[in-house]
Amino acid sequence: MKVLVCISNVPDTTTKITFTDNNTQFNTNGVQFILNPYDEIALARAIELTEGDGGTVTVINVGDVSTEATIRKALAIGATDAVRINAKPHDAWYVAYQIAQYVKANPFDLILTGRESIDYNGSKVAGMLGELLDLPSVSIIKKLDIDGDKATVEREIEGGKELLTIPLPFVAGAAEGVAEPKIPNMRGIMSARTKPLVVVEPVEVKTNSEIISYETPAPRGQVKLVAADDAAKLIELLHTEAKVI
Amino acid sequence: MSVLIYAENADGKFKKSIFEVVSYARAIADQNNTTLTAISIGDVSADELNKLAKYGADKILNVANAQLKNFVNQAYASIIAEAAKKESADVVILSNSFSGRGLAPRLGVKLDAGVVDGAVALPEQNGGNFTVKKTAFSGKAFATVQLTSANKVIALIPNSYRIVEVAKSAKVEDFSVDTKASDFKAMLKEIVRSADKVSLPDADIVVSGGRGLKGPENWGMIEELADLLGAATACSKPVSDAGWRPHSEHVGQTGIAVSPNLYIAIGISGAIQHLAGVSSSKVIVVINKDAEAPFFKVADYGIVGDAFEVVPKLITAIKEHKASA
Ligand SMILES: Cc1cc2nc3c(=O)[nH]c(=O)nc-3n(C[C@H](O)[C@H](O)[C@H](O)COP(=O)(O)OP(=O)(O)OC[C@H]3O[C@@H](n4cnc5c(N)ncnc54)[C@H](O)[C@@H]3O)c2cc1C
Ligand SMILES: Nc1ncnc2c1ncn2[C@@H]1O[C@H](COP(=O)(O)O)[C@@H](O)[C@H]1O
Numbered sequence: 257m258k259v260l261v262c263i264s265n266v267p268d269t270t271t272k273i274t275f276t277d278n279n280t281q282f283n284t285n286g287v288q289f290i291l292n293p294y295d296e297i298a299l300a301r302a303i304e305l306t307e308g309d310g311g312t313v314t315v316i317n318v319g320d321v322s323t324e325a326t327i328r329k330a331l332a333i334g335a336t337d338a339v340r341i342n343a344k345p346h347d348a349w350y351v352a353y354q355i356a357q358y359v360k361a362n363p364f365d366l367i368l369t370g371r372e373s374i375d376y377n378g379s380k381v382a383g384m385l386g387e388l389l390d391l392p393s394v395s396i397i398k399k400l401d402i403d404g405d406k407a408t409v410e411r412e413i414e415g416g417k418e419l420l421t422i423p424l425p426f427v428a429g430a431a432e433g434v435a436e437p438k439i440p441n442m443r444g445i446m447s448a449r450t451k452p453l454v455v456v457e458p459v460e461v462k463t464n465s466e467i468i469s470y471e472t473p474a475p476r477g478q479v480k481l482v483a484a485d486d487a488a489k490l491i492e493l494l495h496t497e498a499k500v501i
Numbered sequence: 502m503s504v505l506i507y508a509e510n511a512d513g514k515f516k517k518s519i520f521e522v523v524s525y526a527r528a529i530a531d532q533n534n535t536t537l538t539a540i541s542i543g544d545v546s547a548d549e550l551n552k553l554a555k556y557g558a559d560k561i562l563n564v565a566n567a568q569l570k571n572f573v574n575q576a577y578a579s580i581i582a583e584a585a586k587k588e589s590a591d592v593v594i595l596s597n598s599f600s601g602r603g604l605a606p607r608l609g610v611k612l613d614a615g616v617v618d619g620a621v622a623l624p625e626q627n628g629g630n631f632t633v634k635k636t637a638f639s640g641k642a643f644a645t646v647q648l649t650s651a652n653k654v655i656a657l658i659p660n661s662y663r664i665v666e667v668a669k670s671a672k673v674e675d676f677s678v679d680t681k682a683s684d685f686k687a688m689l690k691e692i693v694r695s696a697d698k699v700s701l702p703d704a705d706i707v708v709s710g711g712r713g714l715k716g717p718e719n720w721g722m723i724e725e726l727a728d729l730l731g732a733a734t735a736c737s738k739p740v741s742d743a744g745w746r747p748h749s750e751h752v753g754q755t756g757i758a759v760s761p762n763l764y765i766a767i768g769i770s771g772a773i774q775h776l777a778g779v780s781s782s783k784v785i786v787v788i789n790k791d792a793e794a795p796f797f798k799v800a801d802y803g804i805v806g807d808a809f810e811v812v813p814k815l816i817t818a819i820k821e822h823k824a825s826a
Pocket of ligand 2: 292369371
């Protein structure tokens, strides 16, 4: 089985988010970039699914040269090879369009993304890829098993879950539960340096969205502390002052 | 031009988040002096459909087809796109629910539309510019996105827009679309709903527990508190990682992002990744035995104390409050 895993390069989860240029640019100064945590889950599952069946796991990223450290990390974890589409990821549509072009020329049995990127949180690339490739897509999956040319996936819904069967190929966004992320071992790190990383030039496409500014949430006022033995006081405040119960 | 919303149902009923979507869409239709159409797919009663009018729908398209009773991402996207074309809708609005997030990107591609997921406010329109504020960096920030395409798709975060009742009546029209077989490749085998519990993404109140609770055996008081408040239960990541609670309860940057009216954090330190997913809650209450816990810095109310003493007292106090109400 040939699996494609779409990976994004995102600020580390401990990053304190700030902006520059009059709040129009994300301040990357001193920010450590990592492989998106959900993409780690997708990658781990792809490796498990191809282990022992002679299959391959290709990782693909739309990004400039600065993302190569993250791509090498994915190779170290166990991807077979990598593709980088040499362009800034303008928005989800741009990313999905580029990846779809690549997949049309290089078909896969299964395409995995993360459930969302932790920077722009769109949950969009999987669905857009599905539509562009006329394949089924499930944006957020909690389990993925493959049996021959069919998969069983568990999809989260509000207050429950759905079990679906889907014929390969399809696109799905991995969330917690699909697999445990894998930590690269020494051999993986050594071999990652020599695994193929192909750089492809982007195709031209019109974009349809633009981030024009950012802001951080308004700070909350000073916390009102209530004495530990006066729980009734808290309930009263929540009722009469905050009016939430 | 007009505005179209997809009115998602759960077991034949619309949730509060859908009425928020209708109210939000009504406001956009009014901004543009145009009409609002709602499309419902599945088995929904006439009474339930008419509720959409109460919040501002002018017209309701009803797709009542047995094959479409349950959600099929591809087929639903095709139908909604057809409805948008029929109604000449240039703005399509959905809930940022699990299903909504499956549909929005497909609709974006079908309609050649820019997509704003995770919208938290009404669009601003001036001089031909159309911008929408959305969450970014997992709740650590907001981004204002300008959509430059003629068509637009917006997925609205639950609990970010207030329901407004308007006295309207709408006509319900049956709507049918020829679907293609390739839209039905994904087949539903089973739906499991935990009917007795409030679902976390929809909840107005969330009671959340962290590692400070020591072990799964101590969640009885958390559940009791949640029950009394009609709240959903949630937890921090280490708690679900340890298997004390299911993954579906994990909130934060790598879990579910919630924005309830009230978030009660018990025995949670307030790590940056946790705060990312809960900081848009309207009111935050923190109970922690460590006065230096970072969570207190972003809380509205707090109790510095041992959860094992404070929570039972809270439970008693709520019972008394309810009895006197
Ligand atoms: C890539 C990555 C992603 C992450 N994503 C998330 C995420 O999405 N969500 C998330 O929650 N975390 C996430 N984390 C983990 C996060 O960094 C913290 O480790 C985690 O939130 C801590 O959980 P906690 O507050 O329950 O536990 P702790 O940090 O151990 O805090 C326990 C708290 O309980 C208090 N306490 C102890 N005993 C009592 C008592 N008897 N009564 C009252 N209070 C008591 C303590 O004072 C302490 O403040 C992520 C980490 C990484 C590296
Ligand atoms: N620049 C990118 N290159 C490759 N894949 C990406 C990129 N950005 C996002 N993705 C994939 O799409 C998923 C969802 O991203 P998003 O739609 O931004 O939330 C991520 O988890 C990745 O798998």
